[in-house]
Amino acid sequence: MKAVIIEDEEIIAKVLQNKIRNVDPSVEIVEIIPSLKVAKKWFLNNAEPDLLFMDIQLSDGVSFELLEHFKLNCPIVFTTAYDEYAIRAFKVNGVDYLLKPVDEEELRRAIDKCKAIIEKRNPVIADFTELMKALANPQQQIQKYKEKFIVNIRNQWMPVNTSDIACFTKETLNYIYLFNGERYMLDFSTLDDVEEVLDPNRFYRANRQYIINIDAVQTVKPMENSKLTIRLKDPNHKFEIDMSREKAPVFKKWLDR
Template sequence: MKAVILEDETLIAKELQNKIQTVANDITIVEVLPSLKTAKKWFMQNAEPDLIFMDIQLSDGVSFELFDIYKLNCPIIFTTAYDEYALKAFKVNGVDYLLKPVDEDELKKAIEKCRSIVESKSAAPIDIQQLVKNLKQGNTTSLYKEKFIVSVRNNWIPVNTNDIACFMRENLNYLFTFNGDKYILDFTTLEEVEELLDPKKFYRANRQYIIHIDAIQSVKPHENAKLTVSLKAPLKFEVDISREKAPTFKKWFDR
């Protein structure tokens, strides 16, 4: 199969290429398109590939704009740093998405899903235009949790999600408010918590922390490409971001 990658981060695009070759070495990447402008020109001059790996948030726009210009019939695997909940609609309709950094097992499953569409020579079972319209209208906002119930001296207390600065995993899971209040969470893992949060506001920094974008005081880059995020007072936590996650964090933070 011939495939195209639409991704504006060079390192992420290269990493994705390597993982594709690992899990599906019969796929040939015919082009890596680093911007929306480049993609518009490429699709105007070239035949549609068998498969597209498509980032959503690009440096010069949103990749959904391509669907306003071209009718793309091939399967599309969307890759995203933080829009995973809004994109659940795509999974139901047979086109997959991958959350960055891309997991090889998930990549393999997504490719096999698309391969069956290509080999059967059937159209992808998805109405892209309708899904894009639904996303723009914000039909998925109800997926996010509005408050968390915590126990304080045998009483249940509601904490609004907008008041939460970060979630932290130690021996137990905790949430911290912007005021510095600390509560124990009745969740087994941070993965469970992450599924309930708006990914535009909250970022899974590492295994220990999920942080709110408004809780960030500063970000310090290091020579090894890692980052250290300092949270605002009264918390003043320092949260490490790995080299692999640094590009996606930057894109999430700088918008």
């Protein structure tokens, strides 16, 4: 099965290619396309692939524009860092997706799903017009993020505004650090549970131990092997948070808006 990747971040594209090779060697990546402009030229001169992996936000535009120029019948898997409201839009409109950084097990399921579509020779039914409307108008999507957290202090409960939280950490237990430096134990079992109720436009899961508020970031330092070290603003400057090479390009896009 021949596949094409459309992704403007070279590292992410190569990582995705390697993961595809790992989970299903029968999928051959015939081209990695770095921009919308190059994609348009490629599809003018080449046959449609069996499968397409496509980032949404490219450096020179939104990849949906490609679907306005070409009628593609192959299964499309979007790779995206969009938040939960958009993910619901993907589900409703019959499109498959993978959240960055891509998990190999989720990738395997997506490829299997696409293979089933191809084997049945069913056309891909996806309402891209409605999908684009949903992505363009997030205020129309019903989404509730957690506005307060209950913390334990001297055997009492105390509400804390989410906007006052600089970061969430996984130590022996889960804690929050406020912008004023105060630390409180959090009554959540895992940071995965915390991440699900946070606004992804404000909070980012840097690694297994930290979720950070965008307003708490002081500096970001590139390290060896394209990794990053994030330092938070005073009085939480003691935190130097490492971020993997794979997450770095996605984090940069999240931060640079």
